[in-house]
Amino acid sequence: MKKILLIALLCLPMLSQGQDTSFARRIIRDLSSPAMYGRSCGHSGDSIAAEYLRNEMRSLGLRPLVENYFQPVYYDVYDIDSCDLTIGKRQYKPYEEFRIYSAKRYATEKHLKKAKKKKLVDGVWYIGVDKLHTYSPVAGPYERNPYCVEILNSCFPRSFKKLSANIDLIHNTDYKSQNIMGFFRGEVDTMIVFTAHYDHCGTMGEHVYFPGAHDNASGVAAVLDLARIASASKPHYTLVYMLFCGEESGLKGSKTAVENSPIDLSKVKALVNIDMFCGGEKGLMVFNANADDTKPYIDRLETINEKWELVPAIKRRDNSPNSDHYPFSSQCPAMFFITMGGPNGNYHDPADTCKSCGLQYYVNNMRMILGMLGMDFEQ
Ligand SMILES: [Zn+2]
Known part of the structure; x- marks a missing residue:
């Protein structure tokens, strides 16, 4: 019994030491800072974030999957430039x-x-x-x-x-934003794809902005961290990383990525979408966990957790159009990972800051995903 356990321990690369949260924390802090204006069209916050993320992809050594890493996306979006409301005094x-x-x-x-x-x-x-x-x-x-x-x-x-309302809405019916896409070539063409949306809810006038640390700077940080971990060795599968715009306006970035796909989706072995990844004191929830092509992955996830007790619980959910995995789910095995429970700032709330972003379960959540995919976890 002892021998079996030892072999299992040696064979489970995801339990290697050295992982920490400092890389993720930096990405979350930067993306949720006031300089990004809530990553929507106001003050071109989405473009500021996109430029930052492109630089991160470059410094991780990712190759551009599309020209200059940017895939243009056009959609209808609004933001609030000013919203002063005074009634009486x-x-x-x-x-x-x-x-x-x-x-x-x-x-x-x-x-x-x-x-x-x-x-x-x-x-x-x-x-x-x-x-x-x-x-x-x-x-x-x-x-x-x-x-x-x-x-x-x-x-x-x-x-x-005595009502005085100065409400100035920015409404752009054909706003140009961009997905950011990079990859590591593997030994084979078969791909594993990691995705997260980087846009958020913008601003509410001059004094309020939506930091979106949990939603979804945390998911972006995890996707880039997965690239950082993979960069240490030549991967077997080709690894693709996509960061989407326009999720908050109705999955616009991921829809464009499927309609105008730069990759052959029939060669995707698995797609992991991460949306809201801090906290997690109640465990992990996986959407589209019960389809024929995704079920084996979640079975493996549960087996890992039964053995290693990395997260408090795993909940399986059917498919739902609630995040960026959805447009892909008719084309390839696409799963959406979200944490359950805090600590995090509230949903779509100015309190969703880096400070409120608990990363106590972050490393184990990453181990779960890597273990599920049978990938190394070296750094
Ligand atoms: Zn959101």
Whole structure:
């Protein structure tokens, strides 16, 4: 028994020493910094991030999969340039006390009928709600007007007599962003692909931005870290790394990557998408875990965890269009990894900062993925 255990230990390369979180921490810190403006179209935050990530790929020795590592992507996106709201003498706090949404989506007749507090001022609905909707660019005002302003019921003003609202939305129907793609050539053409989206929710005026440390600077850090680990030796399979834009606006980057694929998707042995990878005190969740072509991977993941107890739990979920694995999932075995539980900043929240990003489970989560793929874990 002892002998078997020893052999297993020696055969499990993922348990090599030396892995730490310093590389990931640096990437998360830089991507979630104010200089990236929440990585959307406002202040060209996405392009600043893309340039940074291209440099990282270069310094890791990745070769460009597309010209200069950038694959152009065009999509409809919005951001908020300014959003000052004052009623009477009270200045409202963006995000905390009010949020801005597409009137089409939220100021529907049903919605308005239900709302106890509401007021139409200059064509804009101000609606009182007990809980503000989750912030998301998908819910944004895709036409410059109309939009609506949700205000917490507890802050809803009695009178709108002295309303001054300076809300300036940036809406670009044909915004040019880019996916970033690099690779290491292996001994064979068969590929393993790692993906993560680097865009996030942008800004809410001058004073609020969405750092997106957990969502998804952490996933980008993990993908680059996987490249760093692989760079130490010549890989057997060709390894491809794709960082997508436009996920928050509806998987735009990954859809373009499939429609205009620079690789032969029939040669992809496995695709691992990582979206929200810090925290993890409750374990790992895998979407598209039950398909015929992905199930064997997850079975292996469970076997590894039964033996080594690297993560608190593994949850299997069916396929869902909730991240960038989805457009690939009809073409190749594509799985989406997300952590369960904290510590992390809240979802689509200005509190999703590097500081709130717990990486206690990071190394073991990486070991799980590498072990599942049968890859070395040397550094
Ligand atoms: Zn998100």
